[in-house]
Amino acid sequence: MPSSKSANGRFIGLRIVVAALITVFGVSAFGVSANAQDDGGGGDADSTESIGGTIRARDDAGDRIGLEAVSFTVFDESGNEVGSGVSNADGDWRVPLASSGIYSVELDVSTLGEGLSLRNPDSNPLTEIEVQPNTDKNVIFPLGDRQVAEDSTVKWIQLTVDGIKLGLIIAMCSIGLSLIFGTTGLTNFAHGESVTFGAMIAFMFHMVYGAAADFEFFGLFNVWSNGRLFGVPGTNSLIFAGLVAVILSGISGWLFNEFVWKRLRNRGASLISALVVSIGLSIFFRYIFLFQFQGRARFYRDFQIQSTIDFRFFTLAPKDLFIIVFSIAVLVCVGLALQTTRAGKAMRAVADNRDLAESSGIDVESVIKWVWIAGSALAGLGGVLFGMTENINWEMGFRLLLLMFAGVTLGGLGTAYGALFGSLLAGIFIQLITWPEWFPSDMKNVGALAALVIILLVRPQGLLGRSERIG
Amino acid sequence: MDWGSIIEATFRGLIGEQFIYFGLAAIGLNLHFGYTGLLNFGQAAFMAAGAYGLAIIVATIGPMVNDDEGIFQWSIGEGWLFIIGLAFGVIIVPVVLAVLMGFPTLRLRADYLAIVTIAVAEIIRITLRSPQFDKVTGSSDGLTGFSGTFNDLSPFDRGGRYFFNLFSGNQMFLVLVGWTILALSAVLCWLIIRSPWGRVLKAIREDEDAARALGKNVFNYKMQALVLGGMFGAMGGMLRAIGFSNAQPDNFITDVTFFVWVALILGGAGKVFAPVIGAALLWAVLSFTDVFLREVERTDALGITDDVLSGPQVGQFRFMLMGLGLALLAAFRPQGIFGNKEEMALDDR
Numbered sequence: 001m002p003s004s005k006s007a008n009g010r011f012i013g014l015r016i017v018v019a020a021l022i023t024v025f026g027v028s029a030f031g032v033s034a035n036a037q038d039d040g041g042g043g044d045a046d047s048t049e050s051i052g053g054t055i056r057a058r059d060d061a062g063d064r065i066g067l068e069a070v071s072f073t074v075f076d077e078s079g080n081e082v083g084s085g086v087s088n089a090d091g092d093w094r095v096p097l098a099s100s101g102i103y104s105v106e107l108d109v110s111t112l113g114e115g116l117s118l119r120n121p122d123s124n125p126l127t128e129i130e131v132q133p134n135t136d137k138n139v140i141f142p143l144g145d146r147q148v149a150e151d152s153t154v155k156w157i158q159l160t161v162d163g164i165k166l167g168l169i170i171a172m173c174s175i176g177l178s179l180i181f182g183t184t185g186l187t188n189f190a191h192g193e194s195v196t197f198g199a200m201i202a203f204m205f206h207m208v209y210g211a212a213a214d215f216e217f218f219g220l221f222n223v224w225s226n227g228r229l230f231g232v233p234g235t236n237s238l239i240f241a242g243l244v245a246v247i248l249s250g251i252s253g254w255l256f257n258e259f260v261w262k263r264l265r266n267r268g269a270s271l272i273s274a275l276v277v278s279i280g281l282s283i284f285f286r287y288i289f290l291f292q293f294q295g296r297a298r299f300y301r302d303f304q305i306q307s308t309i310d311f312r313f314f315t316l317a318p319k320d321l322f323i324i325v326f327s328i329a330v331l332v333c334v335g336l337a338l339q340t341t342r343a344g345k346a347m348r349a350v351a352d353n354r355d356l357a358e359s360s361g362i363d364v365e366s367v368i369k370w371v372w373i374a375g376s377a378l379a380g381l382g383g384v385l386f387g388m389t390e391n392i393n394w395e396m397g398f399r400l401l402l403l404m405f406a407g408v409t410l411g412g413l414g415t416a417y418g419a420l421f422g423s424l425l426a427g428i429f430i431q432l433i434t435w436p437e438w439f440p441s442d443m444k445n446v447g448a449l450a451a452l453v454i455i456l457l458v459r460p461q462g463l464l465g466r467s468e469r470i471g
Numbered sequence: 472m473d474w475g476s477i478i479e480a481t482f483r484g485l486i487g488e489q490f491i492y493f494g495l496a497a498i499g500l501n502l503h504f505g506y507t508g509l510l511n512f513g514q515a516a517f518m519a520a521g522a523y524g525l526a527i528i529v530a531t532i533g534p535m536v537n538d539d540e541g542i543f544q545w546s547i548g549e550g551w552l553f554i555i556g557l558a559f560g561v562i563i564v565p566v567v568l569a570v571l572m573g574f575p576t577l578r579l580r581a582d583y584l585a586i587v588t589i590a591v592a593e594i595i596r597i598t599l600r601s602p603q604f605d606k607v608t609g610s611s612d613g614l615t616g617f618s619g620t621f622n623d624l625s626p627f628d629r630g631g632r633y634f635f636n637l638f639s640g641n642q643m644f645l646v647l648v649g650w651t652i653l654a655l656s657a658v659l660c661w662l663i664i665r666s667p668w669g670r671v672l673k674a675i676r677e678d679e680d681a682a683r684a685l686g687k688n689v690f691n692y693k694m695q696a697l698v699l700g701g702m703f704g705a706m707g708g709m710l711r712a713i714g715f716s717n718a719q720p721d722n723f724i725t726d727v728t729f730f731v732w733v734a735l736i737l738g739g740a741g742k743v744f745a746p747v748i749g750a751a752l753l754w755a756v757l758s759f760t761d762v763f764l765r766e767v768e769r770t771d772a773l774g775i776t777d778d779v780l781s782g783p784q785v786g787q788f789r790f791m792l793m794g795l796g797l798a799l800l801a802a803f804r805p806q807g808i809f810g811n812k813e814e815m816a817l818d819d820r
Contacts, residue, residue, distance in 0.1 A: 187585065456583060
């Protein structure tokens with residue numbers, strides 16, 4: 001996401017509202033430490049001077065969170081590098097110095113998180129920092145929404161492109177939701193957790209055993225060495241991690257169908273009790289994610305920050321371009337598979353009329369199994385892509401779920417193509433609604449949900465649905 | 472392990488404030504789901520309506536009217552303001568909200584109502600949070616200073632401890648009022664369901680088409696049930712706001728609705744006193760696990776160190792437990808403790 005130029009950094013409540021600020025922990029002029037008498041200076045390890053600080057941004061809940069893995073480099077007066085440091089999980093960083101004097105600090109902008117930029121890019125590196133003897137000097141790098149200089153982008157085109165990106169991700173997630181509904185009648189409220197699951201598995205494979213091992217997912221998978229699976233190079237890249245996430249999401253879908261939903265169906269549980277079961281599972285897994293992942297937003301290391309490509313009327317980071325092209329490719333494949341392959345035709349047949357399909361010799365249970373596998377895998381993939389463009393947090397899937405419902409209802413519940421079309425529309429709508437200057441961007445999801453209510457009022461079967469579906 | 476405090480907390484959960492708030496909301500949800508078969512997943516929105524209805528009238532509109540500037544040269548007394556707030560929060564806002572939720576969806580299949588109610592609840596919460604309306608709603612900090620009138624009515628000594636030392640004076644008054652309202656609501660609900668009107672609701676739940684064939688306007692009945700149940704929810708939410716002495720948007724997240732659902736299904740949908748007992752049991756269990764786990768966390772008993780379970784994770788554990796409980800209940804005992812299978816509301820219609 002092109003933090004530097006951007007209207008695209010804003011969607012969903014997941015966005016980090018970059019408001020601000022780095023706290024200075026009271027410049028400790030009296031920070032005389034135990035070996036204060038040792039005025040040796042020089043390069044010994046006992047140096048008592050340092051430069052440091054805490055780098056923080058606000059997340060959308062308004063809470064200040066520390067930014068992790070932001071790197072800083074300290075130079076002395078003559079421009080020689082004297083040290084560097086990386087912020088820890090709380091955003092704290094500190095670089096010990098050999099002696100007092102005048103220093104400058106440079107923040108590596110590319111290590112800032114998604115959508116973040118410095119408020120004053122001109123004061124990076126920060127120069128003329130005077131460090132008194134025996135003090136721990138704190139410096140501030142305020143973050144903020146950088147005002148974009150006049151450029152040639154046209155707002156509504158930019159918003160539409162952003163909306164298409166969001167819509168494609170929603171579409172990828174919601175195909176499974178719609179097909180599961182079509183084939184089994186279940187309104188699966190736990191589908192959002194498949195999205196979160198995919199994003200988190202990718203994060204785990206990508207980051208945890210790769211670099212920042214501050215997070216342990218049930219202590220599983222101790223087959224890593226040097227951050228790589230069995231030491232094989234490339235196994236900590238996001239592409240590999242994404243692949244693993246998709247496969248595991250698919251497996252999770254199969255497991256859920258096999259051990260929860262199939263059993264419920266066989267016991268003749270009603271659809272409404274199944275719906276309540278899915279809500280229970282959704283809460284259960286959401287809080288497991290919170291338990292394991294904690295409350296803050298995280299980012300994939302690869303492709304964190306990229307300079308945008310200027311398409312004259314809009315700008316797009318290469319990774320966003322990739323997301324758009326890749327999602328279209330995946331969705332076209334899914335569409336072709338549904339249209340032409342035997343399994344795809346069977347899926348549509350079962351979704352359309354289960355009894356008729358069954359009496360035509362289609363193995364309905366097997367179709368349902370593959371719908372669960374494919375739907376969950378696509379949701380997991382959507383989660384990885386969403387994590388790439390926004391961030392990864394414990395309730396990303398649940399928030400996306402409501403948008404998926406909006407998209408699916410818009411297109412027509414239970415139809416595969418309706419889900420695609422409706423989600424795309426919902427995504428574009430969410431972004432375009434912020435076109436008028438007065439529209440508060442924190443309310444744009446409200447716009448999408450309100451559209452959901454209105455569409456039900458006007459055309460309850462959805463734009464592509466057939467009216468007889470509705471009771 | 473401090474077993475005294477664990478037992479105290481469990482007892483307080485069984486009969487205390489949370490039981491009252493959620494018991495009232497569950498009575499409302501029982502009218503929706505247990506008797507009419509409406510899948511309302513936005514009960515938190517009705518609770519927010521009650522809380523903010525009172526809070527906005529007393530804390531926002533009140534000072535605006537009484538500031539002796541502008542067109543209003545007269546002022547409204549505190550008592551009247553409170554009464555207007557009550558009426559606004561319990562009657563007007565829930566009616567508007569129910570019409571908003573029900574009008575697009577009550578003609579459609581049940582799960583559409585589920586989606587729309589959950590969406591409307593989120594719309595309302597996000598709107599209440601938005602800094603755009605800070606002057607009216609106080610955005611994410613919410614509103615305070617509207618529970619004074621209620622507490623002034625309290626005959627109890629503010630500093631004293633009452634009822635086995637469980638409650639302070641104000642809490643005792645709130646709980647006493649709450650019990651009364653809860654009992655009256657349950658009796659009212661019982662009378663409603665015995666009435667011809669209530670029988671139509673049950674008929675709609677059992678077979679909507681049959682009720683329609685008998686000449687009943689199903690849509691109207693459903694809408695009335697949605698409004699009425701919403702009012703009970705609003706009362707619960709209003710008492711909750713008074714008890715907390717603030718109305719905050721994040722007290723009305725979607726999970727609150729799910730708590731109400733657990734209470735209802737635990738007791739057994741479609742039984743008059745079941746949601747009340749369900750709420751009591753739910754909060755006894757939740758309070759027990761909460762305090763028990765906190766004690767375990769504090770004393771590192773049972774070999775559970777902070778690595779395994781840290782302070783904030785206790786609250787998360789509680790939600791996990793609730794989610795799992797809801798799933799297991801719905802899967803294995805959808806009729807709850809008191810419901811019977813014949814009248815099981817979690818059935819297909």
